[in-house]
Amino acid sequence: MSENLRILVVETDPARVRDIVDALNDAGWTDVKALGQISALDRTVKEFAPDIVLIDLAHPDRDTLEHITLASETDKRAVALFVDRTDDTLTKAALNAGVSAYVVDGLTMGRIKPVLETAIARFKVIRQMQSELDAAKQALEDRKTIDRAKGFLMRQRGLSEDAAYSLMRKTAMDQGRKVIEVANALVTAADLLS
Known part of the structure; x- marks a missing residue:
């Protein structure tokens, strides 16, 4: 996938942000903005208008997932959510919330490109089906x-x-x-x- 995407990275750890941005740049995606606090997600999405939102969380709760869904406007853009651990309820809640990719066991730099490509492809398929x-x-x-x-x-x-x-x-x-x-x-x- 060679298209240049606007990517918003949500990560609180500055060192991880640098690693993620470097991995995205290595994959050919250079229009990247980092956000350190999920509470600013709504405003940042409106200002930056990303094509995809990449969120790295240790263990989200249902309130966080609802916030992500509303702020990210999952009907307008792909959302890739990386979590360290989960349970069946959160997995179902994430998928029902419109998250395009829900990856357990955290974010590894080598998986960023294939996961984002899959999230984007899945988002496009779902959007096409919804349109039809x-x-x-x-x-x-x-x-x-x-x-x-x-x-x-x-x-x-x-x-x-x-x-x-x-x-x-x-x-x-x-x-x-x-x-x-x-x-x-x-x-x-x-x-x-x-």
Whole structure:
């Protein structure tokens, strides 16, 4: 993965920060910012706008994971979390929180590059799946709205289903709008009239 990424490193130990930054630079990633306190994560994420957040914690708790999730905006960027030890509850909480990589047994410099690449790849796959799911949900909602609008036209004008759809499509074309926009207007009108 050769893309240049903006990476935010959250680590309290200055010596570990230097090691992590050096390892990232050796991997070809030079746009790196270090943060020594997790309490400043929210502000730093907004200012720096990283592509990935790398967090090294000894043993996170549920409150810390919630803070990481909210501050890191895990729906917008990958998060790699390195911990020294964990339990099943924290592992599940981290994954449910949207952490892209949850690595137990701490952070070793030799694992940084493959873990970040995996976190980024996993994040992209999940974001693509979420995008497709959102599109499918929207298409279903649009279909329901169009069906309601067709039903309204069929009742009000005595049209067949095909004729009702053709009328909506012609109206949309004549007005330079989408069929769903015309359908929304019809449904709103039908709701007002009923």
